[in-house]
Amino acid sequence: MTASLHTVLVANRGEIARRVIRTVHRMGLRAVAVYSDADADAPHVREADAAVRLGPASAARSYLDADAVLRAARESGADAVHPGYGFLSENAAFARACAAAGIVFVGPGEEALAVMGDKIHAKAHVAAHGVPTVPGFSAAGMDDDEIAAAASRTGFPLLVKPSAGGGGKGMQVVRRADELPAALATARRIARAAFGxxxxxxxxxxxxxxxxxxxxxxxxxxxxxxxxxxxxTLQRRHQKVIEEAPSPIVDAALRERLGAAACRAAASVGYVGAGTVEFLVAAARPDEFFFIEMNTRLQVEHPVTELVTGVDLVEQQLRIAAGEPLRIRQDDVRLSGHAVEARVYAESPATGFLPATGTVRVWRAAPGVRTDAAVESGSVVTADYDPMIAKVIAHAPEREAALAALDRALADTVVLGVETNIPFLRTLVQDDDVVRGDLDTGLIERMPAPTVDAPTPTQLRLAAAALRAGGAPGGAAGGVWPALAGRRFGRRDAVVAVHLEGADGHVHLVTSDDAPDPTPASPDSDADTEAAAVVEDGVVWVHADGATASFVPLTRRAAWECAHAARGRDAGAAAPELPAPMPGAVIAVHVADGDDVVAGERILTIEAMKMEHAVTAPHPGTVRLRVAAGAQVRRGDVVAVVDPTPTAPETREPTASGGTA
Structure with a gap:
């Protein structure tokens, strides 16, 4: 390309680092990766021409350490730093430091970062340039009483959100005045922790x-x-889940008005580079739109725009950063077909979308679509970073065909060893309202809570076959079946039965004559859609019939005990032990040891992967705490015990918070 850039340091990780590196290499440039100790063996490190360690796993001491990133740039001889998204991508001080060091920051100038990085300032700024904005006010310098008075004047319902940051972090919905104090406290606490x-x-x-x-x-x-x-529009807790281009409700006239408003907002701060201007559009009146914010960086969902326009946005960023003029004009932009993207997260939809961690034993991308992945077979998913592990993007001539192609691709995406939200994504893209394009940001919240599907016969047979083939921990060939099961005799070969506890909580019986011989799998193949893996803790993971399932092999006695415990649960019993629903840090303890609590009362709050989760009392009783604020816990660690109140009825209706889930 241009002679002004030779080496680009990618100051990010995961799928966006890999995606940027692909374009850097295609343009004939040298790519430098950076990594934390947790990412020393990550794919983006191997795919770069050079890699520099930043620091420990903590993002604050590695990817968010601007001095360490600049040292890496100088040591590697980088001419430019591409920040990706998140981390330092919208940090005006970092952009200023790059410029002072003579290194090109692949992003906008300091004015754009400063103005658009503050939602309050940005809203006032673009309003002065003719961009419509949502009614509201800044709470800067106001105490809670003043905020309450201003809120009453503005009118409920209100959305409380941090001025700094983005991605829905800390946003709280307030429908009545009495909800405001708690919402303000929560939003402030999250904003301080996430954005300072x-x-x-x-x-x-x-x-x-x-x-x-x-x-x-x-x-x-x-x-x-x-x-x-x-x-x-398809969001959960203000986090985007599925994105598409173009919008099914935007016609040519509205597109021209939206585009003109976005360009005015960008031009008002002398914007240079790729950016995104976000609007809210009233469902009842799509011709009305209001500015939310401008993201002064590449967006997670940028691939759908690339697929419908044919424009490589990373290439455009690099060319602009090198000082080149744009080679395309507005009249050159044509939208071809329809593209839909789904974000694949390591999380458990059936337990409130709690983050999941572990080792990806088998990873296979679906054929025929674009997949931007952070992982491969053998990758370790930790609680240190955002739980998104891949994006699956389908493109077709029409929207209906694109949705169908995305559903097929999700069914063919294999992730064994770590739970993901793929089943939920498939349910979402098949939803009647989604297929019709009748969308709003609350659609997901109105859907029934996700549940774990019962395993299919194929999944059960595949799991049993993997165990029979010697997939036991330690590789003891054939060791699982004789150890775990009873035998039926009466024919020439003994028939072995194995009990498998599924993620649905039921115990399933499979006999060896039901289990076909497993076909050896190539972990990174794009062709096969069936796979099985047995991990160190004895859990067997399988992918078949377009879905993933996991099973725990049980002895006959353990199977009986599980069935007995299930009968107790069906009768309404609740265990007094409260396990940590996800790995993370205890950021708040809301009761004292020995306190009496009621069902549903919050005991403590755990934070991990940008998410807070409340652990609540499953029944009335007395609390015995096992952890203190600041403690690091693993998923399943008992954090508290609620001894039932003796006079409390044994069977109670479930609370809205659902116990510890």
């Missing part, structure tokens, strides 16, 4: 809105253009 700034912004909550964003490109020669819109 607890300034809040309160805005009128638009009911059943759609989230539409516009991709913009701007060079240093005065050209600003847009590449159409993306529909990002």
């Amino acid at each position: 700034d607890d300034t809040l912004l309160l805005e009128r909550l638009l009911e059943r809105p759609r989230h539409i964003e516009v991709q913009v490109l701007a060079d240093a020669h005065g050209t600003t253009l847009h590449l159409g819109e993306r529909e990002c």
Whole structure:
């Protein structure tokens, strides 16, 4: 490309680091990776031409350490730093430090980062340039009484959100005045922890809105253009789940108005590079839209725009950063077909989407679609970073065909060893409202809570076959079946039976004559969609019939005990022990040891992977704490015990919080 750039340091990790490195190499440039101790063996490290260690696993001491990233850039001879998204991508001080060091920051200038990085300032700024904004107010410098008075004047419902940061972190919905104090406290606590700034912004909550964003490109020669819109309405807890381009409700006239408003917002801060301007669109009146914020970086969902426009956004970022003028004009932009992206997270939908960790024993990307993955077979998913492990993106001439292609691709994506949200994603893309394009940001919250499907006969047979083939921990060939099962005689060969406890909580009986001989799998093949793996703790994972299942082999006695315990649960009994639902840090303990609590009362809060989770009392009783604030816990560790109140009835209706889930 241009002679001004030769080496690009990618100051990020996971799938975005790999995606940037691909374009850097395609352009004939040298790529430098950075990594924490947790990512020393990560794919992006191997795929780069050079790699530099930043520090320990903690993001604060590695990927967020601006001095360490700049040292890595200098040591590796990098001309430019591409920040990806998250981490330092919207940090004005880091961009300023890059410029001072003579290193190109692949992103906008300091003014754009500073103005758009503060939601309060950004809203006032773009409003002055003719961009419509949602009614609301800044809570900067106000005490709670003043905020309450201003909130009453603005009107409920309101959305409380941190002024700094993004991604829905810390946002709280307040429908009544009496809900405001708790929402303010929660939003401030999360904002301080995540962004180091607890300034809040309160805005009128638009009911059943759609989230539409516009991709913009701007060079240093005065050209600003847009590449159409993306529909990002399907969200859970303000985090996007599925995105598509173009939006099914945006016609050519509305696209022109949205694009013009986005370009005005970008031009108002002298924007240079790739950026995204986000809007809320009223579901009842799609012709009305309101500015939310501008993301001064590449977006997670940028692949859908690339697929419908044919424009490599990372290449455009690098060319703009090198000082080149844009080679495309607004009239050159054409949208071809429809693209849909699903974010694959390591999480457990059936337990409230709690983060999951572990080793990916088998990873296979689906054929025929684009998959941007952070993992491969053997990758370790830890609690140190965001739980997104891949993005699956389908493109087709029409929207219905793109949704169907995405569903097939999700069914063919194999992840063994770590639970994912793929079953939930498949349910979502098949939802009638989603297929019709009748979307709003609350759609997912209204859906029934995800449950664990019963295993299919094929999955059970595949699991049994893997065990029979010697897939036991330690590799003892054939060791699982004789150790775990009873035998039936009366024919020439003994028939062995194995009990498998499924993730659905039921025990399933499979006999050896039901289990076919397993076919050896190549972990990174794109062809096969059936696979099995037995991991160190004895759990067997299988993928068949378009879904993944896991099983714990049991002895006959253990199977009986599980069935007996299940009968107790069916009768309404609740265990007094409260296990940690996810690995993480105990950030707050809400009761004292020995306190009496009622069912549903919050005991403590655990934080991991950008998520807070409350552990609550399953029944009335007396609390015995096992951990203190600041403790690190593993999933399943008992954090508290609630001894039942003797006079309490044995059977109670479940609370809204669902016990410890």
